[in-house]
Amino acid sequence: MSFVNPPTDGTLPAAFGTRTGVLLVNLGTPDSTGYWDMRRYLSEFLSDRRVIELCPFLWQGLLQGIILSKRPQKSGALYRRIWNTERNESPLRTYTRAQAEKLREALGAGAPVIDWAMRYGKPSIEERMLALQEAGCDRVLLLPLYPQYSAPTTATVNDAAFRALLKMRRQPVLRIAPPFPDHPRYIAGLAQSVRDALAPLAEPPQKIVVSFHGLPLRYVKNGDPYVAECERTITALRAALGYDADSMPMTFQSRFGREPWLEPYTDEFVSALPAQGVTRIAVITPGFMADCIETLDEIGNELREEFEHAGGQEMTVIPCLNDTSAAIELLQDIVATELSGWR
Ligand SMILES: C=CC1=C(C)c2cc3[nH]c(cc4nc(cc5[nH]c(cc1n2)c(C)c5CCC(=O)O)C(CCC(=O)O)=C4C)c(C)c3C=C
Numbered sequence: 001m002s003f004v005n006p007p008t009d010g011t012l013p014a015a016f017g018t019r020t021g022v023l024l025v026n027l028g029t030p031d032s033t034g035y036w037d038m039r040r041y042l043s044e045f046l047s048d049r050r051v052i053e054l055c056p057f058l059w060q061g062l063l064q065g066i067i068l069s070k071r072p073q074k075s076g077a078l079y080r081r082i083w084n085t086e087r088n089e090s091p092l093r094t095y096t097r098a099q100a101e102k103l104r105e106a107l108g109a110g111a112p113v114i115d116w117a118m119r120y121g122k123p124s125i126e127e128r129m130l131a132l133q134e135a136g137c138d139r140v141l142l143l144p145l146y147p148q149y150s151a152p153t154t155a156t157v158n159d160a161a162f163r164a165l166l167k168m169r170r171q172p173v174l175r176i177a178p179p180f181p182d183h184p185r186y187i188a189g190l191a192q193s194v195r196d197a198l199a200p201l202a203e204p205p206q207k208i209v210v211s212f213h214g215l216p217l218r219y220v221k222n223g224d225p226y227v228a229e230c231e232r233t234i235t236a237l238r239a240a241l242g243y244d245a246d247s248m249p250m251t252f253q254s255r256f257g258r259e260p261w262l263e264p265y266t267d268e269f270v271s272a273l274p275a276q277g278v279t280r281i282a283v284i285t286p287g288f289m290a291d292c293i294e295t296l297d298e299i300g301n302e303l304r305e306e307f308e309h310a311g312g313q314e315m316t317v318i319p320c321l322n323d324t325s326a327a328i329e330l331l332q333d334i335v336a337t338e339l340s341g342w343r
């Protein structure tokens with residue numbers, strides 16, 4: 001077996017230095033909305049055994065033979081509705097890059113090297129870990145951009161980073177930032193985003209629906225702490241804004257496949273509201289650090305249509321923190337805390 005990053009110029013490799021890199025990682029993104037790029041992206045994503053916990057032989061047959069014959073077209077059409085045409089990339093990639101750039105600016109000279117990667121698609125975690133090493137970083141802080149821990153998101157980022165280390169002769173020292181479901185800066189940023197979104201409305205919404213990405217119920221029963229993590233976020237957000245469980249209900253979106261996922265399902269919950277006299281709502285998605293297909297299209301387009309179709313009159317979608325100063329201050333705080341002792 002040969003390892004990457006061997007010495008190349010005949011000189012002795014330097015001893016470990018103290019330069020630090022920070023790698024922000026979010027979920028992923030297709031390179032384009034065309035069939036083959038969508039297929040490549042979905043294939044990588046849905047072949048991850050952290051994401052789909054089924055017998056891989058059966059699942060691969062179903063995925064490669066049936067699901068990936070139709071889904072790339074369908075998903076490509078949805079991505080086209082939200083695509084950043086100016087940069088020719090998905091919003092998730094645009095926001096993740098912007099978060100890294102603004103964090104770099106905020107930290108200033110002499111600070112850690114800030115980079116970003118995607119778990120699926122490009123730039124890959126392995127590519128950016130090697131780039132950090134080339135930049136002289138023998139210490140790396142991995143920062144999965146998921147406020148709440150779950151195995152199909154956080155754990156698989158860690159897996160990919162460890163797989164990259166597995167190939168290296170000279171491995172950096174690695175730290176992993178913890179999830180931040182009720183980090184005071186996250187909650188303060190979310191609360192402010194609610195106030196900002198509601199301020200221009202003639203009348204306040206009757207409910208603020210909190211929609212987290214869903215997860216198969218089986219994963220939670222098998223030990224995934226995701227629900228408890230979501231509870232931490234919503235409990236802190238309700239307290240910050242003075243809402244209760246009725247005025248700020250918790251729901252789960254993006255069900256995929258036929259098995260039961262966490263309930264209540266956002267679409268069913270929201271579609272039932274007008275019949276109960278609730279016709280003005282706001283929706284917030286604090287499971288996402290950046291707007292993406294799940295927030296911009298599934299909530300901003302599909303859910304809005306379903307709510308209006310059911311008789312809803314006004315639905316305000318509250319944006320994710322994206323690259324706002326609240327997001328950057330949160331990341332700065334996490335980085336400062338997690339790098340302590342390394343300076
Ligand atoms: C099939 C199983 C899936 C699980 C389990 C899952 C968990 C999960 N995902 C996120 C965050 C994101 N998911 C996104 C897109 C997306 N998710 C799935 C499936 C599962 N997710 C699919 C098939 C897709 C692609 C969209 C589509 O084709 O319909 C995204 C957005 C990516 C982007 O915009 O580029 C995010 C972010 C979390 C937080 C989570 C578990 C808690």
Ligand SMILES: [Fe+2]
Binds near residue numbers: 213254
């Ligand atoms: Fe997902």
Ligand SMILES: [Fe+2]
Binds near residue numbers: 254293294298
């Ligand atoms: Fe979705």
